[in-house]
Amino acid sequence: MNRRHHVAALFAMLALAVGADTRDAAAQSLEKPKVTIAVGGKASIYYLPLTIAEAKGYFKDEGLTVEIVDFAGGSQSLRAVVGGSADVVSGAFEHTINLQASKQYFRAFVLQGRAPAIAVGVATAKAGAYRSPADLKGMKIGVSAPGSSTNMVANYVLAKGGLKPSDVSFVGVGTASGALAALRTGQIDAISNVDPVMTMLEQKGDVKIIADTRTLKGTQQLFGGPMPAASLYAPEEFISRNPKTVQALTNAMVRALKWLQTAGPSDIINTVPDAYLLGDRALYLASFNAVRDAISPDGLISEASVKVSLAALASFNERIRPEQIDLTRTYTNDFVRKAQAITR
16 A cells, blocks of 8 residues: 555656646746736626636646736726736727727737626616616716726617716726625616626616626627627737737637536636625626626637627717728737637
8 A cells, every 4th residue: 555655646746747847848938928917807707717717727737927917997907008017908809999099009819708798787776767878867877997898888878878978977886896885875876887796786686787798699789799898908019029928828718718618506616716706606606697608618709799899989989980990900819719729
């Protein structure tokens, strides 16, 4: 028995050594083995693929040391990259279009969500008087952060009611317990947010959902087509200078997306940090099931969805002139296609 134990221990040590050597070799081949990713609201299911890639060690397997810096909303995480304190954004795809309108060229290289996974709801106390988006006029609407994707979806709903963003007041409430408290204490009249927040408010009877992009069907109904959502995107210069690093990031994310396609409830609960569950595992799983359809199965960005995104932004933002936007510079599928051929 002692001999068997010694042999088993020896094999275990060899396996660890080989794994470490493999990771070290992978890291040495990367242009930038240490990468900082800025994200707005990492605990939300909107960014679940990023959480899975980190928690399962997929970045480490690629030789990467990834630091994920969390902000209240996507607009703030974007500012971190623009300001140089982070390398890559985990954020909403439409920011690449907004940036290009300001002559800043960022490109998405792997998709996390094929639908925004955002719902808009009116507080139950106000819902009795709600008939159409026009009734949102004058309301205080909670969003994760001003300028974020939750703000964008709210703006689009307002436009459908003939309203402008200036017809309401937007309040940054984050994507966790602060958002729940803001709605329940009457600080805001309506909310545009992600799960698990929206499912929790809905199941407790706190809101009436008036627009829902947590499924492909709901996204089609609101936007008239598919809509790219969460993605990893970075400045064009970063991508061109660090193609191996970007490929490694993409490999890890595609692997996470594949894992999510077959993950069961226990897999999710055992992988996601307890703090992200907001104290209710059952409701978190209900939230996950509500948005599972919105998670990208493969990381690819479709041309049709990018066109829908541009049209949506142009409907309420006068700065966005479709004829001046080169959509081919807002995304690439090259890294995902390579990742699909090699990831487990």
